[in-house]
Amino acid sequence: MMKNTKMMTLVAAGVAGLALANMPVHAAEKTITLGSTGVSYPTSYKENDKLVGFDVEVANKAFAAEGYKVKWVNGDFDSLLQQLSSKKIQGVSNAVAYNKDRAKQYRFSKLYATYNQQVAVPKDSKAKKVSDLAGKTVGAVQGSTSIKNLNAYNKKVDVRAFESRDDAVTAANGGKVDGVTNSGPILKAVIKDKQLALKMLPDKIAADHDGAVFTKDASGKKDAKTFNAGLKKLYKDGELQKLSHKYFGEDIINGKALK
Numbered sequence: 001m002m003k004n005t006k007m008m009t010l011v012a013a014g015v016a017g018l019a020l021a022n023m024p025v026h027a028a029e030k031t032i033t034l035g036s037t038g039v040s041y042p043t044s045y046k047e048n049d050k051l052v053g054f055d056v057e058v059a060n061k062a063f064a065a066e067g068y069k070v071k072w073v074n075g076d077f078d079s080l081l082q083q084l085s086s087k088k089i090q091g092v093s094n095a096v097a098y099n100k101d102r103a104k105q106y107r108f109s110k111l112y113a114t115y116n117q118q119v120a121v122p123k124d125s126k127a128k129k130v131s132d133l134a135g136k137t138v139g140a141v142q143g144s145t146s147i148k149n150l151n152a153y154n155k156k157v158d159v160r161a162f163e164s165r166d167d168a169v170t171a172a173n174g175g176k177v178d179g180v181t182n183s184g185p186i187l188k189a190v191i192k193d194k195q196l197a198l199k200m201l202p203d204k205i206a207a208d209h210d211g212a213v214f215t216k217d218a219s220g221k222k223d224a225k226t227f228n229a230g231l232k233k234l235y236k237d238g239e240l241q242k243l244s245h246k247y248f249g250e251d252i253i254n255g256k257a258l259k
Contacts, residue, residue, distance in 0.1 A: 032223060033071045034059055034212070035080035035092040040165045042189045042247040043095045054247040058112070059093040059212060061239060062230030076163045078143040081106070087215060090223055095183065097145040097208040106213035107220045109227045110257045112240065115183030117149050117205040120191060120198040122175060130203040133157045136178035139168035146181045149206040165190075173198055183208060185248040209254060232258055 036044040036056055044053040051072050060070050073080075073089050083089045084106065096102070098111055119138060121127050127136075134156035140146040142161040150159055160177055162168040165186070172180035173196045180187070184200065191198050212227060214220035234240045235258040244252050 030068045031071050032063060032068050032091065032226075033073060033089045035073045035075060035083060035089045036094045037077055037080070037164060038072075038074035040094060040186075041193060043186065044093075054113075054243055055093045055095055055212070057243050058231070058234070058240065059227070061234055061243075062227050065230040065233045066226045068226065077141060078163075081143065081213075084213065084215065090219070091212055091214040091227070093212040095186070095210050096213050097210050099145050099148070102213065105216070107216050107224050108213055109211040109224050110231055110254075111209035111211040112231055112235070112254055112258060113210045113244070113252050114254045115185055115208045115210060115252060117146055117181060117208055118184035118187060118203060119150075119179045119181045119201045119205070120169075120172060120187045121179040121201060122172065123197045123199050125178065125199070127179070127201065129201055130154050130157065130205065133178055138179040138181050139171050139177040140181050141165050141168060144182075145206075145208060146183075149208075150181050153203075153205045169196070169198075181205065183210075185250060185252050189248055209257075235259075 036051065038044055038046055038051055040053070042053055043055045044051065063070050073083070075083065077094065080089070080092045080094070084092055095113070098108055119130055119133070127133050131154060134154070135158070137158045137160050138150065139160050139162050140150065142163055147159050147161065150157060162171065165182055168180045168182070169190055171177045188200065190196070214223045231240070235253065235255065240253050241251055244250065
């Protein structure tokens with residue numbers, strides 16, 4: 001009887017081992033790898049060596065609502081999009097503004113945030129509106145829609161591209177360029193947080209509608225669908241709005257896209 005019991009135990013253990021070995025990896029732990037700059041306050045930045053920020057928290061909470069954990073990869077904006085194109089990462093969540101060219105290459109999530117693009121200039125600048133910057137140089141993030149938008153708004157303003165938003169803002173604050181252009185709510189948050197000697201010009205250059213981007217294949221379609229489902233839950237319970245006020249002091253959530 002003892003021999004039969006031991007034999008049954010060994011057989012059961014073997015069957016269990018085979019079952020575990022044949023289980024798909026995602027069943028054990030559902031993770032998704034996303035890219036973010038990690039240097040773009042207040043959307044993605046480091047605080048005590050921890051990655052935080054509006055778009056970081058939105059992605060973490062949206063995927064968590066669907067049972068996923070996010071693994072983050074940091075890099076400059078252009079390199080992150082290149083990594084997405086080569087499928088080294090599964091998505092980018094870092095204030096990615098929608099445009100037709102990007103939509104041809106990447107699958108956008110619901111456009112959950114709306115920003116008005118503006119220009120900030122040094123406090124001692126005589127410029128009162130963007131047209132006053134004709135012949136002068138304004139900094140912008142390389143690869144961002146800000147460059148195209150400003151060129152369309154006023155061709156007489158020269159644009160200098162920087163690798164990161166921080167670099168562009170620092171250059172404007174230090175007088176190396178005559179201004180910096182980016183999303184208005186972001187610039188206001190940065191100026192306030194760092195107590196910079198910059199002021200906002202009133203011009204609303206363009207309205208950017210931002211979301212996360214994923215690959216255009218079936219996998220990316222699934223990832224975007226999962227993210228969108230989580231987004232809708234966050235919007236419904238008011239969590240998205242809370243995150244917006246936490247990082248920007250105002251509501252930038254595009255509710256129409258999430259209903």
